[in-house]
Amino acid sequence: MQNFQPLFDAIVSGNAAEARTLTQKYIAENVNQELLVKDCIIPAMSEVGRRFECNEYFVPELLLANRAMKECMKLLSSSGPKVGRVVIGTVKGDLHDIGKNLVAAMLEGGGFEVVDLGVNVAPEKFIEAVKAKNAQIVAMSALLTTTMTAMQATIDAFKQAGLRDQVKFLIGGAPITQKYADEIGADGYSDNAVGAVSLAQKVLSR
Structure with a gap:
């Protein structure tokens, strides 16, 4: 051993x-x-x-x-070998990235290919990245209650682009709850970086 x-x-x-x-x-x-x-x-x-x-x-x-x-x-x-491909970013209007960076690191450690879009990511940027990289998961982070709504806006943008069924949405960040994830139609929520890895594995196997 x-x-x-x-x-x-x-x-x-x-x-x-x-x-x-x-x-x-x-x-x-x-x-x-x-x-x-x-x-x-x-x-x-x-x-x-x-x-x-x-x-x-x-x-x-x-x-x-x-x-x-x-x-x-x-x-x-x-x-x-790669388990899957994740596009990750902090949503539009939010410049916090420590939690997002830790989740990205944990996902990489968990065998995922991670495309990190950074902070203040507009819905269109998420859509472009998913199309370009053929990603299966979009992971969004928000640390402010004022930027949480950008998560809903991003999911709506994917619906309008006809891409909603192609990706799973995972969300997290200090103000985010399971209840909010359910309200906006996200596929999963984790309150920590370690849980994000098992959550990503779980949604891919569905």
């Missing part, structure tokens, strides 16, 4: 250079890349998320761990 503990520790401590070196070493040893993601990278990011929620970690630690994880995924993503 391969020992992934050194890589786990490198990601959790935010050591990007060490994470990259260890990932290269595992690839050279022909480890099962899916196993590496499932048994090491996802648990490491889950631990980072847990520490963040418990106020043991703060935004700087979160970003360092995220960067270390991305170094691993850059090396793995070119060769590893």
